[in-house]
């Protein structure tokens with residue numbers, strides 16, 4: 001979508017108020033009632049072999065050696081029409097506020113999964129070109145929602161700019177071939193702590209997502225032995241998450257678990 005089309009979408013949304021994408025209820029992109037009806041996954045499989053059933057989507061014993069990622073919690077099915085259209089509206093119709101109901105879905109899924117709470121939440125970054133185009137990073141919005149809502153009365157640190165996408169890649173969803181997808185995203189990420197604040201400031205001084213100082217962290221090896229939760233909207237082959245986990249593990253993270261709203265059919 002070019003900027004002219006963007007303006008068109010914006011104008012249409014302003015002239016014609018927001019309606020629930022399912023029942024047409026005015027004022028919300030996805031109303032509470034429709035949100036409640038979306039079934040969440042109750043059983044998960046290992047994200048690598050996609051065969052063995054594991055608690056919360058942990059990587060199974062047989063695949064452990066092959067993976068930097070420790071698990072992938074998938075909240076709902078991509079086959080649910082409301083899920084696929086809500087993600088589509090969020091990403092391509094710029095319905096930014098949809099991060100709230102989708103964030104609720106992720107929060108619920110994580111609370112139901114019985115997985116331990118992470119120490120740090122890291123969203124999968126967008127390349128700056130795509131960020132400019134969309135105006136927001138949907139994974140960042142979801143991560144922020146989780147950080148505030150996963151545990152009542154306590155927020156989990158989110159590091160928005162810790163991972164950066166150094167390679168401009170084609171959207172994984174657009175590539176049909178599994179090996180080309182893998183190749184497309186290989187070594188696309190790196191760690192960058194330059195935008196993070198580690199000085200002993202008062203809470204709230206540094207921008208949200210950069211407040212390393214809040215948690216008594218030191219810049220040197222602050223990821224060491226940490227349990228990290230990676231957030232993305234949709235997983236396809238999982239290659240993006242595996243690549244991010246590789247970088248975080250090489251910086252000393254003890255565990256990297258990922259969570260997504262849904263996983264698209266993975267035809268190897």
Ligand SMILES: [Zn+2]
Pocket residue numbers: 020021022023024025030031032033034035
């Ligand atoms: Zn509705």
Ligand SMILES: [Zn+2]
Pocket residue numbers: 046047048049050051052059060061062063
């Ligand atoms: Zn497995």
